[in-house]
Amino acid sequence: MPSTILVAEDQADIRDLIVMNLRHAGYEVDAVADGPAALASQNEQASDLLILDLMMPGLDGLEVCKALRARGRSTPILMLTAKSTELDRVLGLELGADDYLT
Numbered sequence: 126m127p128s129t130i131l132v133a134e135d136q137a138d139i140r141d142l143i144v145m146n147l148r149h150a151g152y153e154v155d156a157v158a159d160g161p162a163a164l165a166s167q168n169e170q171a172s173d174l175l176i177l178d179l180m181m182p183g184l185d186g187l188e189v190c191k192a193l194r195a196r197g198r199s200t201p202i203l204m205l206t207a208k209s210t211e212l213d214r215v216l217g218l219e220l221g222a223d224d225y226l227t
Contacts, residue, residue: 128173132156133163133189134205135181143176143205160184164192171200177222179206179213187220194221 130147134140135158147154155172157163161183163175175193177186184192190202204217209227217225 127151127153129153129155129170130174130176131163131166131172132176133158133160133181133186134176134178135159136178139178158182160186160189163189167193167198167200171198173200175200175202176205177202179204179208179217187217190217190222191220 130152132140132143132147132154134143134156137158140156140158144154144156155166157166159182163177164184177189179186186204186206190204193200193202201223202221204222204225206213206227214225
């Protein structure tokens with residue numbers, strides 16, 4: 126059974142590109158467009174990896190990451206964002222992200 130990845134990205138073109146490439150690589154991929162949907166999807170079934178955009182409506186990627194870690198979830202989280210300041214990166218990692226890519 127392939128690993129499952131959740132992609133949470135509000136920009137449809139970016140989300141679709143990420144999903145297409147991951148599926149092509151053989152992963153099972155779910156995609157959502159906002160933070161509340163990302164949290165809800167993880168309540169139903171935990172993914173093997175989360176790819177979170179930092180800037181999303183409802184809850185941003187940092188809030189989603191913080192909420193999941195507060196629930197004791199250890200699922201690897203990759204923050205994938207255009208925000209490239211050192212402060213954003215440090216904050217993301219401190220809140221529980223496993224990596225932060227810009």
